[in-house]
Amino acid sequence: MTQESSHRVVVIVDENSNPFELGCATEIFGLRRPELGRDLYDFRLCSPEPDIVMRDGFFTLTGVASLDAAEEADTLIVPNRPDVEVPRRPAVLDAVRRAHARGARLIGFCSGAFTLAEAGVLDGRRATAHWQWAPAFRRRFPAVLLETDVLFVDDGDILTAAGSAAALDLGLHVVRRDHGAEVANAVSRRLVFAAHRAGGQRQFVERPVPDLPDESLAPVLAWAQERLDTPLTVPDLATRAAVSPATLHRRFRAQLGTTPLAWLTGERLTLACRLIERGESSLELVARRTGLGTATNLRALMRREIGLTPSAYRRRFGPAAGGR
Incomplete structure (x- = not known):
């Protein structure tokens, strides 16, 4: 029997959220780890509504906890979505602010940096976002120290990943930070994914034709x-x-x-x-x-x-x- 973890990771899922990044969070933080003899995290999903339509109406997510679950998060992963110009609903932003105020770790995958910036927790802080949205991000949030050509940024209690695949890199970085290189390597093997790509590597990697x-x-x-x-x-x-x-x-x-x-x-x-x-x-x-x-x-x-x-x-x- 695996040992339960006391570190609770909560993902907020909101309207038009991206399924891929949700899957990354679930794969890294949500799976049971019998091969390690213990579970690394207590993982929860929550949303501001009982039924949440995911990106482009691909499917509807039901049966997850209410937004109240965010109040118990040690690590809170904020929602992202492709329509970055549409403001987040106030209840989600308030949950992010409260989590930050009580010392929870905040993570934004891809356009999740927009959610963190809208909540006001990134002012004066280092962050990254997908290169495609860098101009829009700088225009809307000039007080954030945006780093555009990196995979992810670890700024202590707030971490952001650039693109979709970089969510895996950041997730493994968090596991490494929490549990060490040996455990992170075991998780990466189960994912069949590179064990370590440093955050400072470039977002856009050329490929030979x-x-x-x-x-x-x-x-x-x-x-x-x-x-x-x-x-x-x-x-x-x-x-x-x-x-x-x-x-x-x-x-x-x-x-x-x-x-x-x-x-x-x-x-x-x-x-x-x-x-x-x-x-x-x-x-x-x-x-x-x-x-x-x-x-x-x-x-x-x-x-x-x-x-x-x-x-x-x-x-x-x-x-x-x-x-x-």
Whole structure:
């Protein structure tokens, strides 16, 4: 039997909400996790009306809780929809404001940033939204610090994701923040989705047209992931891919929206976090096994990229934190 979680995630579903982002939230936060031996979240849906017509009348959602459920949320996911110029109903905005005032974490997927901005909780805060709506967003909400070419923004208690697929990236980021890299990796495997794409990666990723020769990075990525404990360099990756470092850089930018060095560092940090979670106590050993060199470098990178020191990460996600 799985263990119940006390952290309640509530999704507000409103008229014309997008089904895809609702599905992302359900897949990441709402499924039972027997493979982990515990459930990660207590998940609820709520709406301001008993029957809610979803985007373009695709279907009607019924039988969910009333908007009162938002009052008990530890994490509140706000509604999004394609018609961003139509104001949200006051009851929804009031629920968002009350949740923010009592310290709940707020999440906006895609155009959900408009809901957060309408509620007034984003003024002076960092956020992102789909590139298509960036001009409209800036025009309506000039006090928000909008970052347009990123997948998601984590501004502490308010998090926003750019497009539809970025909802999965942000959701996995939240799981990683709450439960550690090992659990996030297990959730991503069940989703058959990339375990980690950093929020700073670009929203729009170029794809080679089908009739071009295969330039997929998958083989070199798999090769590198098996050798993270060695002193791999960007020229090493380029040699393996049989291209110049400049060409490799262009392919990483086009296919992954990041640089080879940033990807390699991210993979090494993820492995370091998993080793710490599994009980490895020697930071020098962790640094060597992940190719990060020294404990000093490991500490600096974890502080910069994760926001926690290795010791703080161990206290939060290590074996001694077992029942978290």
